[in-house]
Amino acid sequence: MTVRVGLLGATGAVGQRLIQLLDPHPEFEIAALTASEESAGKSYREAAKWRVEAPIPEEVAQMEVGATTPEDVPDDVSLIFSSLPSGVGAEVEPDFCEAGYVVSSNSSNGRMDPDVPLTIPEVNPEHVDLIEVQRDERGWDGALLKNPNCSTITMVPPLEALDRAFGLTDVRVSTLQAVSGAGYSGVSSMEIIDNAIPHIGGEEQKMETESRKLLGEFDGAEVRLHDMDVAASCNRIPTLDGHLENVWADTAEDVTADAAADAMDEVTGVDLPSSPEHLIKVFEEPDRPQPRLDRNTEGGMGVAVGGFRETTDGVQFNCLAHNTMRGAAGASILNGELLLQNGYL
Ligand SMILES: NC(=O)c1ccc[n+]([C@@H]2O[C@H](COP(=O)([O-])OP(=O)(O)OC[C@H]3O[C@@H](n4cnc5c(N)ncnc54)[C@H](OP(=O)(O)O)[C@@H]3O)[C@@H](O)[C@H]2O)c1
Numbered sequence: 001m002t003v004r005v006g007l008l009g010a011t012g013a014v015g016q017r018l019i020q021l022l023d024p025h026p027e028f029e030i031a032a033l034t035a036s037e038e039s040a041g042k043s044y045r046e047a048a049k050w051r052v053e054a055p056i057p058e059e060v061a062q063m064e065v066g067a068t069t070p071e072d073v074p075d076d077v078s079l080i081f082s083s084l085p086s087g088v089g090a091e092v093e094p095d096f097c098e099a100g101y102v103v104s105s106n107s108s109n110g111r112m113d114p115d116v117p118l119t120i121p122e123v124n125p126e127h128v129d130l131i132e133v134q135r136d137e138r139g140w141d142g143a144l145l146k147n148p149n150c151s152t153i154t155m156v157p158p159l160e161a162l163d164r165a166f167g168l169t170d171v172r173v174s175t176l177q178a179v180s181g182a183g184y185s186g187v188s189s190m191e192i193i194d195n196a197i198p199h200i201g202g203e204e205q206k207m208e209t210e211s212r213k214l215l216g217e218f219d220g221a222e223v224r225l226h227d228m229d230v231a232a233s234c235n236r237i238p239t240l241d242g243h244l245e246n247v248w249a250d251t252a253e254d255v256t257a258d259a260a261a262d263a264m265d266e267v268t269g270v271d272l273p274s275s276p277e278h279l280i281k282v283f284e285e286p287d288r289p290q291p292r293l294d295r296n297t298e299g300g301m302g303v304a305v306g307g308f309r310e311t312t313d314g315v316q317f318n319c320l321a322h323n324t325m326r327g328a329a330g331a332s333i334l335n336g337e338l339l340l341q342n343g344y345l
Contacts, residue, residue, distance in 0.1 A: 003345055005336070006032035006077040006101075008068050008092070011039050011048040013183050014083035014106050017329035023057040025333070026273050027340060030060060031077050034068040041065070049184060068092055070099035078345045081332050082107055085183075097142035102344055104145050104335045106328050108202070111146045111210060114222060118146045118213050120153060120331065121338045122270050122279050123160045127218045128335075128342050143344060147335050148214060149206040150327025151175050151234065154243050156214050157279055157303050158264050158319050163215055165263040167252030168228045169313070173207060174246045175200075175232070178239040178291060181323045187236060197236040207232035242295030243323045250314035257308035260315040264305055272337040274330055276301045283307075289320040300325030301334075 005022070009015045010033035022030055034040070039047035045061040066072035068084065069092070080096055082089055082105035089107030096103050110116045115137050117130040131143045147153065155173055162168055177200060179187050191197065208230045215226040249260075265282045269275035276298035283289055283306035289297070294304040300322040307318040321327055339345055 002029045003027055003079050003340060004029055004031035004074070004077045005079045005081060006034065006073045008034050008080060008082040009084040010044070010065065011035040012083055013051070013180055013324055014328045016048065016050060016052045017324045018081050018083065018332065019057065019060055020052045020054055021274070021325070021329050021333055023060065028079065028333070028336065032066060032073045033060070033063055034066045034072060037067060039065045040067040051184065070096050070101065073101070078102060079104065079336050079339065081336065083328065083332070093144055097138070097140045097144050100141040102143045102145070102339055104147070104332045104339065106147060106332050108149060108206060110144065111148065111206075112213060116144055116146055118148055118210060119335055119338065120148065120156060120214060121272055121334045122267070122275060123156055124214055124218070125270065125338055127223060128338055128344070129220070130218060130223065131344060133221060145335050145339060147328070147331035148210040149203065150181055150323035151177060151203060151243050151245065152207050152210040152214070153327045153331055154303060154319055154321040155207070155245050155247055156211055157267060158247070158305050158317065159211065159249060160215060161263045161267050161280065162249050162251060162255070162260060162315070163226070165259070166255045168215070168226070168249055169252055170250040171211070171228055171230045172248040173230070173232045175234045176237045176239070176244040177234060178241050178243060178323055179236065180241050181243065181327075182236070192236065192238045195238065198233075200234040200236055203234040204232040207234070239291040241322055241324060242291035242320055243327065244289070244291055244318065244320045246316070246318055248311060248314070248316045255315055257310050257315055260317065261305070261308050272334055272341065274301060274334045274337060279303060280305055289318065291320060294320055295322040301330050302326065
């Protein structure tokens with residue numbers, strides 16, 4: 001069965017990656033594209049400033065971009081991928097859910113709402129059933145599912161491996177984030193060339209809260225946040241794609257650098273078309289992973305780790321993932337596959 005899907009915010013950095021990853025996709029077929037009023041009514045080729053390495057798929061290039069309202073999306077579309085600015089997402093995503101669409105969203109609005117599942121299918125797939133609670137509370141025929149922020153997705157799979165094996169108590173993380181994480185008009189060249197910016201608005205808080213929800217327990221009614229303490233410091237640097245992060249993880253049980261690397265090396269993907277066979281690639285070289293060399297690990301859907309060192313109460317390591325693939329478009333598609341597998345479409 002092929003599911004017809006619609007893309008909200010289809011012309012942006014994440015929307016373009018979605019188009020690249022959905023062409024082709026074994027389960028999903030692009031049936032609608034929307035963007036801002038400025039783009040509505042134009043062909044996708046005219047509306048999008050295409051920046052992906054591969055060319056625009058011809059059928060997509062010729063499609064007309066619609067306005068971002070449920071009325072502009074055909075009824076036979078059952079899954080919506082949303083990559084809208086969060087303020088716009090907060091306004092329009094509930095309209096789509098109310099109109100019966102199931103929305104897999106990248107936007108940060110609502111991620112920490114108690115009845116909104118926040119999932120990484122390889123980490124907490126069972127949280128998807130929070131949709132039952134959401135439908136009861138909101139009376140929606142549709143549903144809203146979120147993937148986490150791109151910097152959170154990078155560190156959580158390795159942290160989950162450590163938590164399962166040794167129990168996490170405290171996490172400290174400092175990021176070196178690529179410019180594509182801010183979208184196409186996010187950071188100007190005058191700001192970022194020959195520079196590093198030690199602040200990304202709201203990002204620290206997202207890493208500190210979303211990671212605790214992802215590693216929290218879902219009891220059928222609510223998600224209890226993990227009680228680990230997380231503190232983050234986020235920095236923008238002049239790389240194009242791929243967020244690199246330095247993580248210090250304190251554990252309840254004793255851990256060695258080798259044991260931490262082994263725990264991560266054992267993590268496999270899940271039975272979904274976009275999940276990689278080997279989720280976490282462990283590098284032995286102390287100077288890897290690096291953004292330019294390693295962001296396309298497992299076709300951009302893997303997480304690369306390395307630089308393990310023992311610390312007083314745990315381990316330090318570095319991790320890296322492609323922010324618009326594993327961190328955004330790929331994450332949303334994986335969540336769409338999870339929704340289909342669990343009978344929500
Ligand atoms: N970039 C990343 O690595 C990343 C990672 C994780 C999550 N996210 C999140 O994903 C979302 C999209 O990010 P992005 O980087 O793709 O942003 P972007 O490049 O700025 O694209 C924004 C998209 O939203 C559309 N849009 C803007 N204002 C609109 C409005 N008022 N009504 C309808 N559509 C509107 C734009 O259409 P026009 O072209 O017509 O303006 C464009 O398609 C954001 O919430 C971001 O925080 C991004």
